[in-house]
Amino acid sequence: MDRTVTVSHSGSFAHVLQTFAISLLVSFLGTLIGAMVVPPSMIMLFVIAEVAMLVAAIVIRIRGKHIGYGFLYAFTAISGVTLYPVIMAYGGMLGANVVSGAFFATAAIFGGLAFYAHRSQRDFSFLGGFLFAGTIGLVLMxxxxxxxxxGSITNLIWSMLGILIFSGWVLYDVAQYRNGVSSEEVPLAALNIYLDFINLFLYILRFLASIVGISRD
Incomplete structure (x- = not known):
């Protein structure tokens, strides 16, 4: 996805973060729905819908148009549904306390990186090419x-690269949005930050699972 935006002050960075926070809440509600309502046999349909919406967001962006709040919250709700079986699988492997700890660790890392990118005023645009290539590599993997x-060693290296790449995306995206975006771009900016957070969380879980796997080998 083209992650660059036209900078404007009509949508403040605080508004972007507020929209991101709402997106996380909607995703959490989606996870609850996945746990209580959606049967396992239907999860793949939600995965397909999630991928289709990501592709649609890319096409919409390429055409110079904008996604709306409805699109954003529908995507994050579906994303929450698809996260449920993943979180349950890691919970069975690592334990609920470790999964909860991984989430709070993700929040702490995300918050620290976002704070640094916002306050330092450094230009992280030079990371764009590396991060894009790295993300494509993760998708291929x-x-x-x-x-x-x-094997466990490969998964450990893969997870470490994922943590590094999505930590870089946090720096890159926050630096892009810290001075505000146009009001039409707020949902896309929040979507990008949401994807940064969720993927960072998932790769931290993979990292912890890899360590457990190595200890059992």
Whole structure:
């Protein structure tokens, strides 16, 4: 996804963060719905819908148009539904307390990086090419992982790269949005930050699971 935006003060950074926070809440509600209402046999339909909406967001952006708040919250709700089985799987492997700890660790890392990017006023645009290439690499690894069972060491390296790359995206995106965006761009900015946070969380969970796997080998 094209993660650059036209800077404007009509949508403040605080507004972007507020929209991101609401997106996290909507995602959490989606996770509850996934736990209580959605049968496991239907999860794949939500995964397909999630991917389709991501592709749609890219196409909309390429065409110079904007996603709306309805699109953003629908996506994060669906994302929450698809997160439920993943979190349950890690919970069974690591324990609920470790998963909760991973979430708070993610929040702490995200908050620290966001604070640094906002207050330092450094230009992190030079990271864009590396982060894009790294993200494509992670996607390819995910596709290969559907057919190949990676060992614990490979998963550990993969998770460390994922943590590094999405930590970089936090720096990059916050630096892009810290001076405000146009009001039409707020949902897209919040979506990008939401994806940064969720992927950072998932790679931290993968990292912890890899350590457990290595200890059991």
């Amino acid at each position: 995910s596709v290969i992982g559907m057919f190949v069972n990676f």
